[in-house]
Amino acid sequence: MTTPSTGTRATRALGGSALGGVGWLLAFGLGFSPSDRNQAESVRILYVHVPSAWLAYLAFVVTAVASGVYLFSKRHALGWDRLAGASAEVGVLFMGITLVTGMLWGRLTWGVFWEWDARLTTTAFLFVTYIGYLAVRRLGGTHEQRARRSAVIALLAVLEIPLVHWSVRLWRSLHQEATVLRPDGEVKMDGLMLFSLFVGIVAFTLLYVWLVIHRQRTMAAEDALEDRGLDAALAARRAEATTVEVG
């Protein structure tokens, strides 16, 4: 007898290659790539920071698109809702990694953990917004209620985030002449550094896909379990009622 699992041969291959990619990233990030002239060894943090930021944005885009498809398609297939939820969960994880690694890097490079730069502030807002989105998913109710509510919230986040970013940028640019080192400053990159970054993005993308597939399957199993529990409870009540009638 096999234990039920969310893994298949394809996901195992995917998971294996994600693991291999992370191994590669370790080798390149910590070993082969040179240290930076200005940032010294702290540049190695960026091999985690940049790919995880990328993936977080990708995850939130997937959440928005899947929510839109759920809401506007005729079939309202719950699979889209679970994809949106799984992607948001993984996105929040990567955004958390982005914030923590960014702060560590900032402390080493700028001397402070946090800078009220527009990009940093918006990222923090994005993080909190999707934590709120995940809380909405846990409000309870039927699967359809959850799906519709969270889809609307995800689409409202698409409305909110540009507004927050725009206002924060105005807030900064009108009130502060120059920030310390800008995180988006043009840096001429060493070839090996660029390659390490590329390895990081590939490895994290594989990791993202792998996590989302598994998470989505777990969610489907959870939903099925809830449905089955409900069906069982209904059947039990019905059986009770018939017994009473007979008695």
Added chain:
Amino acid sequence: MAGLVARKDLRVEGRGRVALNQVLPFAFIVMVMFAFALERLPTPANTGDTLLELVAPGLIWLATLFSLLLLVQRSFAIEADDGALDALRVAGVDPVALFLGKASALAVQLAALEAVLLGAALLLYGTELRAGGVVLLVATWLTATCGLAAVGTLYGGLAAGARGRETLLPLLLLPVVAPVLIGATRAVEAALGIEDTAIADGWPWFGVVAVFAVAFGAGGVLAFGPLIDE
């Protein structure tokens, strides 16, 4: 229909007086507490203003946002009790009318509350009005109120009737209203002439608030129906 819903909400408030007897005193005590926290700090150099005068616009809007959370809870608590919201839906009230009605009732209460908070700032913080800034002040006051009422009603409708709504609402609402806090604070700073800001500097900030109000007014009209339709 929207007018009827708004009148109903205001009548409920008129009879229960929860906003008047609880939310308004709460907002006032928040203003006093801000003073406890900030009054003793040294006045920044090169300005004749005390620190409290400098930060007064931001404090007014912060107190407004905290009160907004309470008003929104209240606005949907009266609907969740006895299944009033479902009854309205069953009675065939259009969700758009419901949204606009509840948002207008909220806006009226919020506008009154903000006026009192500005009064409190004049009394407690030594804030002074200036004649040229009145247009900007009133425009920001009305527009920000509409934007906050729209977004509050939208997210309030989502949290209505759900378990844990008291804690969920601030988490959802506060990040969304950040643009209003930024825009309205800067606009009011310009209107009051804090740090010798020119009045013309305030109008772009008013623009931020206006864009927000329009975006979430439209977003609310579109999204409120699917959110409460259960």
